[in-house]
Amino acid sequence: MKFSIVIHGAPWSANAALSALRFTEAALECGHEIVRLFFYQDGASNGSSLCVPPQDEIDIPGQWQALIKKHEIDAVVCAASALKRGILDKAEADRYEKNAHSLLTGFSVSGLGQLIDACGQSDRVVSFVI
Amino acid sequence: MPSSFQTHASQSYLIIARSSPYVSQQARAALDIALTAAAFEQTVSIVFMDAGLMQLLKGQQADAADMKNIGKIITALKLYEVNRILVHQESVDKHNLDPAEFVEAVEVVTGDEIKGLIAAADQVMVF
Numbered sequence: 590m591k592f593s594i595v596i597h598g599a600p601w602s603a604n605a606a607l608s609a610l611r612f613t614e615a616a617l618e619c620g621h622e623i624v625r626l627f628f629y630q631d632g633a634s635n636g637s638s639l640c641v642p643p644q645d646e647i648d649i650p651g652q653w654q655a656l657i658k659k660h661e662i663d664a665v666v667c668a669a670s671a672l673k674r675g676i677l678d679k680a681e682a683d684r685y686e687k688n689a690h691s692l693l694t695g696f697s698v699s700g701l702g703q704l705i706d707a708c709g710q711s712d713r714v715v716s717f718v719i
Numbered sequence: 720m721p722s723s724f725q726t727h728a729s730q731s732y733l734i735i736a737r738s739s740p741y742v743s744q745q746a747r748a749a750l751d752i753a754l755t756a757a758a759f760e761q762t763v764s765i766v767f768m769d770a771g772l773m774q775l776l777k778g779q780q781a782d783a784a785d786m787k788n789i790g791k792i793i794t795a796l797k798l799y800e801v802n803r804i805l806v807h808q809e810s811v812d813k814h815n816l817d818p819a820e821f822v823e824a825v826e827v828v829t830g831d832e833i834k835g836l837i838a839a840a841d842q843v844m845v846f
Binding site: 595629630669700701702704705706708709714716718 | 728730732744748751752755756758759761841842844845846
C-alpha cells in the first residue's frame, strides 16, 4: 500500500513525531511504500539540523534523516511552517539574508500543494497530530 | 527535491475544524489546507464543530491578538470554491449560537450526517 505521512508535532513537544517515525519504520518493514513525508506546522522542526538532544535521549531528527536516506523517501517540510520556525535551507537563508541555514540534508522545503499531491498519489494519508 | 505536482483524479476532502480561532495555529492551519486543496481543484468541505464554531462569529478583533482575522479568511472560502461550509448541529445547540449570525452562510448538519460525510470523503483531516 502507498502511504503518505503528515507530521504535525515538534520532536520533543508532542508524541506525534516519534509515533510518526515508528509508524513509518513499521510500514516500510511490512513492505509498504512511503510516497511522501510532509512536515506541517510544528512538525517542521523535525527537519532542523541544529537540534542537540541529550546523549541518553532519542535523536528524532537524526532518525528521520537516517530513515529518509536509507529508503530514499521524499521528505517535504512545509515552507510557511519552516520559515517562521527558523528552518531554512541554504537558498532561503541567502534569500532572507540570514546568517545560517538549518535544514537537514535529505529534507526539502516546499508548499502545501505537495500535501495535496501526496494525497492524490497515496492509498492512505496518516496524520500524526498529538 | 519533491516531484512536481502531478495530475490526479480530483479527491473529496473533509476538513474538520474543532479549534477556537486564536488560542493556537490550528484554525489557520485547517483553513490553509482547505484553500490549498480547493486551489488544486479538489472537492473540499469544511465542518466547524465544538470550539471551532467560534471561528464563525462576527466581530472578531484579531488585531488585539496580533493575529490574522480567521472570520475574514472564512468569508473567502467560497470565492476559492470550497464547496460546502457546514456546522455541527449539536455544537451549535450546546453553545446556544444562531447560524444566521455567522460570518458566512452555513449548512447545519447533525453528528450522524457528519459520520456519513467522513465515510464518504477520500481525505479527512482534523484540526
